[in-house]
Amino acid sequence: MTIKTIIAIIILALSFTVSLGQSIDEKRMDRDLKIAENILNTLSSGDSRLRFSSNIESNYMPDYGVIFSIPKVNYIYATRASGTTIYSGSGNYVIATADDEDSDDGDGVAVVVDDAKKLDKNKEKMEEEAKKQLEEQMTVFLVDYADLIGQLKPSDRIVVQSRGNDNRIFYSGSNSGSKQSTFTAQIFKSDLIAYKQGKMNREDVIKKITFTTPEESKEIAKDLELFATIFARLYEPDLSSTYYISSRTLGYTSLEGYGVTFNMKLYSSTSDKGLHTIRTTGESGLTQEARNEKVNAMYPEFEKAFKENLMDYGRTIKSLKADETLVMKVKLTECRGCDMPEEIEVSVKGKTLQSYDRGSISRDEAVKQIIVKRKDR
Template sequence: MKRVTILIGMMLLAAVAAVQAQKVDEERMQRDVEVAENILSTLIKQQFEGQRMFFPVNISGSYQPGFGVTFRLPMDFSSPMVIGQGFTFEREPYVYTIPSRDGADVQITTRAEAPRKDDMRLKTRVEINTDSLHQAQNTRVIEAVKVFIADYGDLLSQLPANEKVLITNQGDYGRKWGVLIRSGQNVKRTHLSVEALKSDMTQYKQGKISRDQMMAKIKVVNTEAVDEVAPDLELLSSIFGRLYRSDLSKTYFAEDYITFEQLKDFGVIYYMNVYSSNRVGPETHAMPTLGLNNLSQEERNKKVIELYPAFEKDIKSNIVDYGRTVKSLKDEEMLVVNVRLTTCEKCGIPSTVEFSIKAAELKAFDSGKIDKATAISKVNVKQGPKQ
């Protein structure tokens, strides 16, 4: 009996030690991520030394167990920077009113001022150079990111070998617009993503692979939204919008339009915001997809947690069933659905989740080369930070 008591005590001590060690690991991971944010920001700034930069390079990093560390660049970072030259403002005619001494109002209209020839030439030159400037800036950012991964990625000491470091200009729930407005010009959104495995970084640091080999292992996506969107992509947006209305969905529902952007040589990304309930009183909720009313916050949160596995299973099935209607994507291009999930504080469900599958897999399912279960298994799921 005494021996059993001792064994139980040892097991409890080991469990406590494991919990404490895990806490230390988490604290170290957070510290490593914050240091890495600073290093990456500095490397990017150094790429643009000598230029006038009118934006901060604020980078946010986060760790997701099972995936790795994601560093997010500012949302509009990859858009052309305003250098401060070559932009003109054309004066339009306008009317203003002044009171006269006798009390009557007098209206004065100014004349429009025609742009000077030099201004017109500058404007034309800026429009011509926008694309090349954009690409040059992205190239510099990618170079800084690759140096960061190769030379400093191993500073993320707590990151497991099978997880990755990802640097992207996509927000945690994606984007809703394919065009930016900058100084009177339409500027296309870009999709920038650079990633590498921790194991490759370790091998490079240990001298097992060369720098050229390390650079070759870094995956880079650098593309932009296309001008003309394929009709079948718009149709799929409409289909998902109908499937996830509260009268059809059995899990979470969407009230907003399902926005999307088609990216050159990458594929398409759909953006969804999904909800679980409507507030019907100060402390009560209704869940229309379940037909439940007058739920307390605790009851509502419990149902939200229960619905998440069903939602994930359902949307994977829908991606396969309806994604196969898309014919405009090339085999190697991706169909991605980026979802921002219903708010549920301290529920443990993800705040965001991303589903992706290659167009080739959807085509194989559509032609009968693979069955539905196999196609669903090809859908990759990436969960964001827990709520």
């Protein structure tokens, strides 16, 4: 055996050992993320005026870290009738009168306004207070609890992002169209390690948290908006042959260095007096059992077409970098007792989309590089 051969064997053995050391126990990671989600929910309770819905989502991304997405709902209802404003922190109304202008029962903040100028002023005040409290809750989570997520490398990030597109401001019963900015907090695992080892105090590690409001720092990429409308159009009932979407666009969040995640909710049928109609095929008068059988049978065709559509239209996202990822998180139609997944996460690297767009690889080759993660029912 030659020296070169021996060296090659040693290098191969070492690389194999390293790859084993970097493997992730997915069951343990899933457990840690669910515990972390529960902590985020708990931090938003008590006397907080912010309410996170229970639908907090988390994802571990190899070579990037962990992302928590908070669909924060923070509704404000207001009317000038009798000088009264109603504010709802989570669907619970708090009504203020002239006698209790400063009242606050912990479920929301109620303020009295008697003209439009005061209404706008109080709106801004409430939005600023909500943002401040969100920053405080993110800070507590990242500094005190994020290190509970095991298996992360020092270079990995822990990111908490509020999905601002779930926030709405209403006045006098009509949607004003105002949105609070998407807000993101991020820290590196290495900073938490240094803090736990006593190499940094609490004030120092808090300074390591990066807070960003994408809408304030840069314009939303037009190609993301365009893709959101294109992909939604593909899954309207008249174009889709399987499942369909009920909205004309898709919600999404983006993170520099990671990529963009789009969210979809798909449906398959309507019902009337216990009988079902599959809208994309026109079949009607179906029992629940017959409906489920047909909807379940659609899934292989849906997944195949979905990956092809993602490749054909995902390449229109020119702002996605080669090392970033396009992710589609899809909640599938209800189908009790069916074999089809409850949710899927479909992802592809920017470099794959770019290679296909340039003609460097075929569509079939590109589709094979798409990753599909399925969540069973």
